Amino acid sequence: MGDPLRFRDDPAPDEPGVTLDAFLDQKNATSVLLEAGDDVRALLPELGRVRLVEIDFPRFRDGRGFSSASILREAGYEGEIRAIGDVLVDLLFFMRRCGFDSFEPDEPFDPGAVDAALHRYPDVYQSATDGRVPIWALRHPQCATG
Amino acid sequence: MYKYDEYDQAMVDARVEEFRDQTRRRIEGHLSEDQFKPLRLKNGLYLQLHAYMLRVAVPYGTLNSRQMRKLAHIARKYDRGYGHFTTRQNIQYNWIKLAEAPDILAELATVEMHAIQTSGESIRNLSADHYAGAAPDEICDPRPWAELIRQATTFHPEFSYLPRKFKIAVIAAQEDRAALRWHDCALRIVKNETGEKGFEVYAGGGMGRTPIIAFLIREFCPASQIFSYIQAILRVWNRHARRDNIHKQRMKILVHELGEDEFRRQVEMEFAHILTLGRDFPQAEYDRIAAHFEPPPFETGLPEEVDRSDPDFALWVDRQVAAHKAPGYAIVNISLKPDGGIAGDISAEQMDLVADLAERYSFDDLRSTHVQNLVLPHVRKRDLHAVWQALDAAGLASVNLGLVTDIIACPGLDYCSLANARSIPVAQQIAERFADLNRQLDLGELKIKISGCINACGHHHAAHIGILGVDRKGTENYQLLLGGSGTEDVSQAKITGPGFDETGIVDAVERTIERYREIREPGERFLDCYRRVGMDPFKEAIYG
Structure with a gap:
C-alpha cells in the first residue's frame, strides 16, 4: 500500500491508529482506528487529542462509517478522517461529503477515476459536513444556508 | 406537477x-x-x-x-x-x-425522469396517495412534501449504503390508499390543535419474510422539521442495524430488537442533535415546490349528472369512478387487470392512449397506483362517457376496482430471479374462475394479492386473501393467508395451514370465498366477516 490519497495540506500523522478501547486507555495516543461497529460518540470527549481517525470499511456495502465520519465533523473535529479497507472509488463523492479527507483503500484507486468521481455532480441537494451550498440555497440566496 | x-x-x-x-x-x-x-x-x-x-x-x-x-x-x-x-x-x-x-x-x-434509487440499499422512490390533489378527504396535497423529501433524500451522502432498502410513503387523507403502515417510514400530514400542519410519523413497517406494521413513533412532527426527523430515524438505523445477515437488516428488525420505546428515545436524541445543524429546507423552498402543485384551473358550473342510459358505461362508472373534490369532476380509475391479462402490464399503444386521455381530459395529469392500476385524477363528469369509450376500445375499461379480479401479483418465477413460484398464472386462473362480473359484484370488496416468494413484492401480507408461492422440495407450492389489510384498518394476514399446488390454491381460494358467501351478514365485506368469525370456519371449508 502506498501513501494515502489525502485532501489536506498538513503533514500526515505517522502514528498508526489503535483500537477505540486502547485509545481511550492510552491517554497519549493521537490516532484511533474505528471498526464499523464502534460507537463513535465514545470518542467525542477525547477529540482534543485526536489527529487521525481511521474508519474501517470491512465491506464497501457496510455504510456505518458514513455516519461515524458525519458525527465527528458535526462535533467540530477538524483532524484527519481516513477511510480504510474496502473503499470503492464510486463512493468517494459521498465520503468527501461526510467529512473523509484521506483514503487508503485495499485496492488502489485509478487516478482518472478519482477525478471523475469527485466532479461528477455539479451540485448537491442537501447540506452535509463539507459545507457545500445545497441546491435549495442556490435557489434562494436570501436564505441562510445553515 | x-x-x-x-x-x-x-x-x-x-x-x-x-x-x-x-x-x-x-x-x-x-x-x-x-x-x-x-x-x-x-x-x-x-x-x-x-x-x-x-x-x-x-x-x-x-x-x-x-x-x-x-x-x-x-x-x-x-x-x-x-x-x-x-x-x-x-x-x-x-x-x-x-x-x-x-x-x-x-x-x-429528456422528460425529467430517472431510475435513481429505485433499487438497492437506498432510500427508495417515495410513494403517495394516488388521489393526491383530487381526493375530497385530504387536508392538502401531499405531493409538495413528497417532492421536497425526494430531493432531500436524493444522493444523500450519509445514507448511501444503508443496511437495506428504505421506503417512505406520504398521504394527507383519512383514507389510506398507499398501504402507509407497510413502509419503513410512513408520513401522514395532519393538523394539530392549533391548526398547524405537521406529520404523524410511523416507523419500522415492512413486508418481506418478517412482516411488521409500522408503529406510531411521533404523533406530530412540525412540517418544517420533517427532513431532520427522517434523518434521525435513518441515522439510528444506519448505525445500529445488524450487518451480518441480509435478512435481519431492515429497520423493522432493529425496532423489534430495541423495542419501540427505546428506538423512539434514540431517534428523539438524534433528532434534537440534527435540528441544531440547520439542515431543513426553508419555507421559501417548500413554497417554490408547492407552487408546482397548485390545483388545475377547474371549471365551475359544470353538470353533476351523468347519462347512465348505456348499462355497460353505468357499470363502469359505478365501479371505476370516484368522487372528486371539485364540483363537476370525477376521478377515473383505469384497470390494468383485464380478463386474462397480467396485472400491471400495459402495452406501448395503451400507454399512448392513456397519455392522450390525460392530456385531453385530465389537465395532463395521470397517476400510477400501488395496486398496479392507473388513474386520471381530474375528469369532467360530462367527459366520462367519451373517456370510457376510448378506454373500452383499447381494452382498458375493465370493471373490477377493489373486486376479486383486481389482483396484485408480482412478476414471480416468469421473470424474477428471486422467485420460488409463478404468480402470474395463479392470478390469471383466479381471474378466470371469477370472471362473471355479477359474481364479483355480489362478493364486493375483496383484495387478493400474490407473491412468488417471501420477499412479498405482491403484498400478500396485506391481502384479504393472500397467496405466497414457495419452493417445496423442488416444486411450486402455494400458501393461503387470510385477513390482511393495507388500508387505514391495517392488519397482517395469517396462514391458513398446509399449502397447495397450482390448481389446489385456486380451489382453496374459491372455497374460502364460497364460505364467506354462506356466512356473511348483509353488506359485510369479506375482511369484516373474517374478523368477526375468525379463521376456523374458513379452515373447515378449505381443508374439510
Whole structure:
C-alpha cells in the first residue's frame, strides 16, 4: 500500500491508529482506528487529542462509517478522517461529503477515476459536513444556508 | 406537477453520464459483476432470469402525458412493446440489454425522469396517495412534501449504503390508499390543535419474510422539521442495524430488537442533535415546490349528472369512478387487470392512449397506483362517457376496482430471479374462475394479492386473501393467508395451514370465498366477516 490519497495540506500523522478501547486507555495516543461497529460518540470527549481517525470499511456495502465520519465533523473535529479497507472509488463523492479527507483503500484507486468521481455532480441537494451550498440555497440566496 | 429547473436537470443528466461510465467499465471488464451489482442496483437495473430489468421511478405516482409517451417509446424501442407497473407505483421493463441501459436513462432524462434509487440499499422512490390533489378527504396535497423529501433524500451522502432498502410513503387523507403502515417510514400530514400542519410519523413497517406494521413513533412532527426527523430515524438505523445477515437488516428488525420505546428515545436524541445543524429546507423552498402543485384551473358550473342510459358505461362508472373534490369532476380509475391479462402490464399503444386521455381530459395529469392500476385524477363528469369509450376500445375499461379480479401479483418465477413460484398464472386462473362480473359484484370488496416468494413484492401480507408461492422440495407450492389489510384498518394476514399446488390454491381460494358467501351478514365485506368469525370456519371449508 502506498501513501494515502489525502485532501489536506498538513503533514500526515505517522502514528498508526489503535483500537477505540486502547485509545481511550492510552491517554497519549493521537490516532484511533474505528471498526464499523464502534460507537463513535465514545470518542467525542477525547477529540482534543485526536489527529487521525481511521474508519474501517470491512465491506464497501457496510455504510456505518458514513455516519461515524458525519458525527465527528458535526462535533467540530477538524483532524484527519481516513477511510480504510474496502473503499470503492464510486463512493468517494459521498465520503468527501461526510467529512473523509484521506483514503487508503485495499485496492488502489485509478487516478482518472478519482477525478471523475469527485466532479461528477455539479451540485448537491442537501447540506452535509463539507459545507457545500445545497441546491435549495442556490435557489434562494436570501436564505441562510445553515 | 413539478417541473425540473436547471439544477434538477443537471443532477439527472450527471447520473446518466455516471451510469454510462460505470456500464462501460463493466462491459470492458474493469468492474467485476460483484463490484458492478451494487452500482447498477442504485440505478434500478436488476439481472433477472432472462434479461436485465430496469425499474424507472415514478415519483409519488405522478406522470404527465409527455412522460407516458416516452415510457411507450422506450417499451417499443428497447423492450418488447410493453411495461409493467409495480406495487411501488414505478414502471419496470423486463427485456433490457445492458449496453442500452444508459441510452434509456438518457431518454428518460429528456422528460425529467430517472431510475435513481429505485433499487438497492437506498432510500427508495417515495410513494403517495394516488388521489393526491383530487381526493375530497385530504387536508392538502401531499405531493409538495413528497417532492421536497425526494430531493432531500436524493444522493444523500450519509445514507448511501444503508443496511437495506428504505421506503417512505406520504398521504394527507383519512383514507389510506398507499398501504402507509407497510413502509419503513410512513408520513401522514395532519393538523394539530392549533391548526398547524405537521406529520404523524410511523416507523419500522415492512413486508418481506418478517412482516411488521409500522408503529406510531411521533404523533406530530412540525412540517418544517420533517427532513431532520427522517434523518434521525435513518441515522439510528444506519448505525445500529445488524450487518451480518441480509435478512435481519431492515429497520423493522432493529425496532423489534430495541423495542419501540427505546428506538423512539434514540431517534428523539438524534433528532434534537440534527435540528441544531440547520439542515431543513426553508419555507421559501417548500413554497417554490408547492407552487408546482397548485390545483388545475377547474371549471365551475359544470353538470353533476351523468347519462347512465348505456348499462355497460353505468357499470363502469359505478365501479371505476370516484368522487372528486371539485364540483363537476370525477376521478377515473383505469384497470390494468383485464380478463386474462397480467396485472400491471400495459402495452406501448395503451400507454399512448392513456397519455392522450390525460392530456385531453385530465389537465395532463395521470397517476400510477400501488395496486398496479392507473388513474386520471381530474375528469369532467360530462367527459366520462367519451373517456370510457376510448378506454373500452383499447381494452382498458375493465370493471373490477377493489373486486376479486383486481389482483396484485408480482412478476414471480416468469421473470424474477428471486422467485420460488409463478404468480402470474395463479392470478390469471383466479381471474378466470371469477370472471362473471355479477359474481364479483355480489362478493364486493375483496383484495387478493400474490407473491412468488417471501420477499412479498405482491403484498400478500396485506391481502384479504393472500397467496405466497414457495419452493417445496423442488416444486411450486402455494400458501393461503387470510385477513390482511393495507388500508387505514391495517392488519397482517395469517396462514391458513398446509399449502397447495397450482390448481389446489385456486380451489382453496374459491372455497374460502364460497364460505364467506354462506356466512356473511348483509353488506359485510369479506375482511369484516373474517374478523368477526375468525379463521376456523374458513379452515373447515378449505381443508374439510
